[in-house]
Amino acid sequence: MRSIIVIFLLLKVLPTHAQKGFSFVDREIQKKVDILHNGKLITSYCYFDSTEKPILFPVKTLNGVTITRGYPIAPRAGERTDHPHHTGIWFNYESVNGLDFWNNSFAIPEERKHRYGSIRHVSILDKSIKKERAFLKTKSNWVDQKGNVLLEEITEFTFSNKNGVLVIDRAATLTAKMSEVVFKDVKDGMIAIRVARELEMPSLQQDKFVDAMGNVTDVPLLNNKGVTGVYINKEGVKGDDVWGKRSAWTYLTGEKEGVTISIGIIDHPKNIGYPTYWHARGYGLFAANPLGQKVFSNGKEEMSLRLTENKSITFKYRFAIKEGSVIKAEEMNQLSSDFLK
Template identity: 50%
Template sequence: MIFHKHKLFSYTIVIALSAVTFACGGTQEKTVSESEPEQMKDRIELIQDETAKRVDVLIDGKLFTSYIYPDSLEKPVLYPINTANGNAITRGWPITPRPGERVDHPHHLGLWFNYGDVNGLDFWNNSSDIKDKTKYGHIAHKSIKSMKSGNEEGVLEVSMDWMNNKGEVLLTENTSFIFRGKDDRRSIDRIAILTAPNGEVKLTDNKEGMLGLRTARQLEHPSDKPEIFTDASGKATDVPTMNNEGITGMYLSSEGVEGHDVWGTRGDWVSLTGKINNENISVAILDFPSNPGYPTYWHARGYGLFAANPLGQKSLSDGKDELNFKLEKGESATFKYRVIVYSNESIFDGQVNQDYIEWAK
């Protein structure tokens, strides 16, 4: 519960003024409503629209992001995600396509959290394009447990079910989103607790996972050749060469690895730097030391997929590492990540590393 100190201050003034007026023989009365300043809104405001199945997150009156959970999606996501100056760092397609965008991988939307092999089911690649759902799983929004606005942060707590195509629950997810924003910086903490309520759940090493962000076209690497990417089931997706005008993205990892070479490496964090509408932008994803599979492998592609995958070690290490993570019945695991959106500030002075040290505490 947020306690507004200015109310107490205002009441004290009213009482004090009343006493002075009475002592001076004055007859005019002051009411609380006349003396009290207007109720100030919280800087970080969460607003639910149950009909649209969304919760909007406003910072200083401007949309930062929305938690959306319509039935048409195979998982809830944060979409869009905007900088402090209102530029979207997320791709618009397939919900609100923009000119010049890629139209590959329809399951890449906003910021999401799922995995490519959960008891043999593919949660990662599922989308409305998949007609036969037999080998796919989906994540259903269950409830909003709490929602709190504030001046320093806004907090949204939700529950979800990871289910097979028969509606049987494999995993329950209880997630807290913590939204912060000040000056030209915005951040999201995503803290997910996965529990296996009905039996053992195996999350076998798989390339497709786990915390994913699909970026706006401007934050992609300039594309110098067409490529074909194949998912774990063998389905191939063409990613063609496109016009590179205004395409400025560049990855950098905590280990000093840059560009395309970030893919398949481990690190505490990775940043993606570029420019949108003359705004210098850096987006960083930070791992957490207690996470399973720490330090995470990075499933980061130049065409706009920016993902941390702590569980796909065999696939991402070319067989050097192997995890095959699993949860026994009733067992839980916690995954904590921070996403920071920097605007108009350089991160090459070690800013992300400083922020990571603070986060990792």
């Protein structure tokens, strides 16, 4: 009888990371929820004030290789320090009723903050494990600096392991809370990941980028040692040429810690602007923007989204993260087909 009690007590105090499959660890004081797979952290849903939006950070493969840049939250030696708003995996936009949600971060001076919007976490609506999949449902508000709510966001994350590929699905439903909410056709948006230095593309040039507010960001030339990334889209377009092209999916592949890593992003056919334009930069920004059509098409197309009060729109995207070999087009097509289900 005593041994049975001891076993029961041990099971009761075993840490969450001892569980097989997916599990959650709430860390309310740190303002995050950890998502683990077989006891290893794969990512955390973070709602830090400093990031001005909820993010998934860090993001790791199923075996624990970190694929996201650490700066500015957890800087690592040799990383770029441009664009402090590029953190983990995030979802937002550069111009919503004239407010810049994309470029907002701790780096914006207080006297200019009124020109920027923030996405504030409200609550966790659901957190569950079903059939070896993890579900996380959250509520956030897109607000101005006075706290006025432009949009309510309900996001559903699904984490799964598909034959050794970590799949993260994100479905974000935005509902207008003002008489009119306008997403202006601009370059920076909407779903994005900032990858680790090793997964950037080798570059021999120094770049300058200008945002919607006229701010210039320098991306300096760095030593390319160990930098191995290359983009490939569904049509077989590679490298920098992926930027500004429409495609149903694109992946980035390279090597980190001695292993091959592939990161794919898949657009959903029901998304507005499908197939999306890709805002994929060699310095490590990997983003899909269905609304920034004017800049990507050299003025041939334009799409500004308008929502009237209480009207909603949903954006669905899938991330596929593979370790050990390059993800093949056949795999991406299969993951894309499965996404429809």
